[in-house]
Amino acid sequence: MAAGASALAQKLSRFLPLKPDELESLAGLEARRRAIPAHTELVHERQTGHQAFILLEGWACAYKLLPDGGRQVIDFSIPGDFMGLRSVLLRTSDHAFAAVSDILVAEVSAGQMIDTFQRRPRLAAAILWAASRDEAMVVEHLVSIGRRSALVRMAHLLLELGLRLQLVGLGSPGGYACPLNQYLLADALGLTAIHVNRVLRQLRERGLVTLREEQVEFHDPAGLHSLAGYHTGYLDQGEGPAS
Template identity: 45%
Template sequence: MQAIIDAFVRKLEAFIDLRPDELRVLQALQGPSVQIAAGKEIIHEGQHRSSAYILHEGWAYSCKRLPDGERQIIDIQIPGDFLGLHSSMLRMSDQTFVALTNLQITKINMDRSLEFVQSHPRLAAALLRCVAHDEAIIAEHLVSIGKRDALERTAHFLLEFGSRMGSIGRFSNDSYECPISQPILADALGITTTHLNRILRRLRERELVMFRNGTVIFLNRSKLVEATGFDRSYLEE
């Protein structure tokens, strides 16, 4: 029964109706559940043949470092997301994955993945669609950094995570829990913390959205969608 309410299963069920035998296979593919403390690196850039994980509870982020020590945040992961699935297929991981909060993760048993693909092609196809979604999300972040101004970018981010949280049943009353600190959020958006603060104040004053004490509350979501041109189709199954 546990599996039914799991965020990962919930996410996959957007793609296929999981049969009981497929649910069992999904569980068999995963190692035991492991706790990771906030701030810890789960995978590091350059790691040889890194593993892939499923994030069951907590938030994480992926980033790439530059030679000068700066970093670019690539994406933020929420319950039900993979950590390092695409990296695990490369010889060396191209990204670092860090726990934003305390996490509960399971390792995917990649040794059995070929066998799994053969015996459960329908499930393999659903997982492949998850990977395709991850790429679509990163492409959209490229658009944000490349073309959206700081306000649009911030609003777009808050809308995207609202949609992503909604797809795992964690969006209600126009709000969701968002445990991202302002320095991390500013970093993900490529702006300074001071600038982010100004933007968040403006969004609140215009009665569009409020981000306070770890909670995002949409005051006028449809107006915000209109203002940013947010189109959630890249997040859809």
């Protein structure tokens, strides 16, 4: 893989080494770029219009709002992630997207997607693999919220984000830059910001992990894995074709 390849190209190459013509098609999907400032809503819930985004730089999140004003963050998007791929087939978007930090995205129309899928089946398979992996992450998230304690949930999330970032060349085993504040973490984990604060304190006091000044630092990765009961199976960190 060429140096300087996009985060998405890096990620897909883990599943399937991409050929020059496939990389070219991928670059075509990433051509129509747009910078978006932090805290902007890209897509609102139930928005029609079939287009997806590829996140090139920065962090975003997918979420749903509730009638009572509450918010549930479905997942966080990092460079190399598709956003809104589902709305290419569904009539409307089933959730909203917002920029967490300043971000750079590529807009992809439904037509472009379908065209690429027909002309580049291997690339299509790789993109569907990535989408399946994202789905598996949502499922793991659901399990977290349903059956794990707040402490374990937080540990799990911080570990998962670390692994995902490493796959696209951001972050290291020791930590990573993380623009998420405690409100966002709370809405992701189904907690209040206040309790997130207490949970982070516990993790810090146990010498496991620190989140300070937008930086996550793992002090005891083994201890954290053990606390979180973490196994990476669902992430399928690609070691060649699955089939």
